Amino acid sequence: MKQTHALVVDDEPEAAEVIQLLLQSAGATADVCYSAAESLERVPRGQYDIVFTDLTMSGLDGLELCRRFAANQPDVPVIVITGNASLDAAVQALRVGAFDFLTKPVDPDLLAHVTQRAVNHRRLRAEVKQLQQRVANIASPPSLVAGSSTMRRVLDMVDRVAVTDATVLITGESGTGKELIARTLHERSARRGRPFVAVNCAAIPQHLIESELFGHAKGAFTDARNARNGLFVEADGGTLFLDEIGEMPLEMQAKLLRALQERAVRPVGSNQEIPFNARILAATNRDLETEIAERRFREDLFYRIAVVVLELPPLRDRAGDVPLMAQRFVQRFAERHGKNVVGISPQALQAILWYNWPGNVRELENCIERAVALAAFDHLTPDDLPARVRSYQPEQFVIEADRSEDLITLAELERRYTARVMKAVNGNKSKAARVLGIDRRTLYRMFDREQQGGSNSAPTSDLPEPGR
Ligand SMILES: Nc1ncnc2c1ncn2[C@@H]1O[C@H](COP(=O)(O)OP(=O)(O)OP(=O)(O)O)[C@@H](O)[C@H]1O
Ligand SMILES: [Mg+2]
Known part of the structure; x- marks a missing residue:
């Protein structure tokens, strides 16, 4: 096993060296450092497995050191060494994140034991983290239920397009399972095992979305101290899921289109293109055709992403x-x-x-x-x-036909019910056709019939406009 590498912090050099010697005789290597402030500077660079610190020191004290480690490097266990057996202080240290404490004079066996325990703990933590990551990568999404013929058809499509690299647009109302479908597509593709990166375009502030997606160069803006990869590059070999793409600002849509065409992104503040290898999926609960008509969504981008469209009907x-x-x-x-x-x-x-x-x-x-x-x-x-x-009461559709002169023909029933449905869906013909279980053309034919000889009580506002 790898030798334990420790850092000892104490403003009294002799005290620090005693601990250093004890650690060395326990088989570890140890550096010493005479102030908490200095140790904080050193640790991000050095690879210490464990830190020992005196509690009362001039300047930054041991308690503060524990706090900083707990916040910035929670993986590194900190052992506090208290002088006058002040238990109160030790307890306080444990509360702010110290792993354990020892009292002076330090017992060599106890020191060896505590070190071993802390190092094991650190190793386990790292292993758990790794495993969690691996599990998150391979864990299949919650299994998809498909009882209706509609959903079975959708699943069928999913299987057929999963194996291709085609860009897929998933549409449907909120909560219909768009993200689950996207994950399922990824899991059933050859890219499974590689990252599935989901980004909610509506949740990122507009001015950050470009650098989030494409990355940025060092110094590209005030906070950009380091260069950073964007999600396109992070999803390398895997799938990038652009959720709520309908919310993307127009200006960003143009850049996205360009990236998709070139299969490369240009990080903010850089003039180099980075090619990416991610499969693109997108989802929206907006009706993109309406968005296009109202100039909120670029038509060319729509055709780019809507190579295959999976429509999830409402439940x-x-x-x-x-x-x-x-x-x-x-x-x-x-x-x-x-x-x-x-x-x-x-x-x-x-x-x-x-x-x-x-x-x-x-x-x-x-x-x-x-x-x-x-x-x-x-x-x-x-x-x-x-x-x-x-206590939900579905709207009732009642035919008042209890007197013989009110009895109506099937055609009339059809007409009344269709008008009723049109009203319920606010005149949306695709929806009405779906509710009625007929295709749109049949619905139009019904309206045509109506226009030609039908009764004048037809709801004229519901008549189909030509060409739709
Ligand atoms: N066919 C399904 N079988 C089992 N669970 C499902 C199915 N469809 C959706 N779910 C579950 O319903 C919840 C909502 O699904 P999801 O987040 O994918 O919806 P969405 O369309 O992305 O919603 P929104 O537009 O609000 O983001 C999730 O917990 C998902 O696991
Ligand atoms: Mg979603």
């Missing part, structure tokens, strides 16, 4: 997913919270199925987590669900 339009997901979430959260919940009562499931889930899968997930945490029985009951879910 209310894929009822087939709901029971399966709910059951999967029950299992997951029962395990996580150590609860003995195994399923969902028929009444609770009924409520879950009725509800329209405006927050999509994320809302369902939160709702089940809360329910599992509250559950008093081994099956969730309606009482475990939030009131909004438990």
Whole structure:
């Protein structure tokens, strides 16, 4: 095993040298340093495994030294040595992050023992960190539930495009699973095992986004003391996921387009291009075609990223997913919270199925987590669900046809119901077609029929505009 390399800090040279000798006879190497301030300067450069410090020193004292190490180099254990067996001071040192303490005169065996323990601890910490990183890299994303035919089609597409390097645009309302799909794409591609770097374009201040993505040269701006790689380069060999791309400022969109075309980025303040090898995925909950029409999104960039488009419908339009997901979430959260919940009562499931889930899968997930945490029985009951879910009243569609003269034809029923749906979706024809389970052209044909001979009660504002 590698020899332990220690630093001893004490403003009394003889005291420091005693510890140094004791450490050497325990098989370690040790440097000494006569002030806390100096040791702080030295440590970032030197590779010490452990630091011993006297507590009372002139200038910066041992306590402050512990604090600084705990803040800046938490991996390096600090052992405090107290003179007059002042336990109070030792306890205080432990509180601010010292690993252990020894009292003077220092017992050689105890010193050897404490050193060994601290060094083992440091090694374990480093190993755990490494393992965590490795696990984070290989851990597959939470498994994706696909009960509806829509989601199965999406998964099918995922498998087909995962193996290519094509840029994929994932669209859908908030909480529909865009990020999960992006991770799944990465995991099912040859790039798995390489980094998956996700960046939320909406969360980065506009003036930082360029350097975040492309990196910056040393001195590019006031805070840039060192050159830094951007995320394009960090995702090397892996996948870069540009989340909320619809929020990207126009000026940045132009630079992004250029980078995608050249397959190279130019760090801020540098005139050198760095090629990158990352697969690009993007997601948005905005309707980019509208954004383009209103000149908030560049059309050329859209075509660059939308090589393949994966559209995630809202959860209310894929009822087939709901029971399966709910059951999967029950299992997951029962395990996580150590609860003995195994399923969902028929009444609770009924409520879950009725509800329209405006927050999509994320809302369902939160709702089940809360329910599992509250559950008093081994099956969730309606009482475990939030009131909004438990007492949701779907809008009713009632045909008043109890008198024979009110009876209507199927065509009339179709007409009324279609108008009703159009109203509910604020005139959005793609949505209406989805709700009705027909394609858009069929919907237009219905409107055409209406225009030609239909009743004048047709909601004229809902008529399709030509060419859409
Ligand atoms: N098909 C699915 N199966 C299982 N879990 C899912 C599925 N889709 C989404 N989830 C879960 O729902 C939550 C929300 O998903 P995700 O964060 O991917 O949504 P999003 O579309 O990126 O949302 P936002 O637009 O708000 O960022 C996550 O915890 C995710 O694991
Ligand atoms: Mg997201």
